[in-house]
Amino acid sequence: MPIHHIPAPPHVKAPPLSFGTRIGDLLFISGIPGFDAHGNLPDEFEAQFANIVTNFTRVLTEGGAGLRDLVKVNVLLTRAADVATMNRLYAAAFGPAPYPARTTCVVVALPDPKMLIEIEGVAAVAKP
Template identity: 55%
Template sequence: MRALTHIPPPAGLRTPPLSYAVRTGDLLYVSGIGPLNADNSVPDGFEAQMQLVLATLDKVLAQAGADRSRLVKVNVLLTREEDVKEMNRLYAAWYGPGPYPARTTAVVKALPLPEFLLEIEGVAALG
């Protein structure tokens, strides 16, 4: 069995009973990231929440020595179907011209906090 390396949360974020990311071999598994500020507040509106989640994802990847170009799989959970188009726009602007990682987008009934409109998790190849 390969050793696991637990990546700490970005500075200031609270730590629920999980690792923000775990490395095994050349793979980094990033836990679902919700739109939570360092002061535990949740921004209003989908765009603000999406921007915060993407910024936090960048920080988690950086702490593992990676960046978004290393993502191979992303899962996006939304609580409102009407946000899919905006999510695609913001995601494309954040990631760049591609090629993009494989991605699943699902609309779910609820996320850990009722204010959360989305959550993103992913897998990165660190090679």
């Protein structure tokens, strides 16, 4: 079964990984940070979240899927105080219900000290 790798966009200084990997009907999306189109990481949580949705959607599209095809999402936050804001933004971006299964964790840190949130997921891709 062929494996299709989706690289990080050129503006993101990514570690050695694919932003997405599709095998068969499944698309696995690596943790996506909130970098903008110029490779900058904004200070504001809302801006990072918006950038993640843009980058996440790009990976989904390149893998043959969309936000409604997500079956599992993991959200990593560095501040518990952002959970309510994340839930509001998440509902707007990933809705309407039904939503994919989700785990939300508050972690001590993410790879870049300015990262406030990272989202990863798995999508079920329709056959052509």
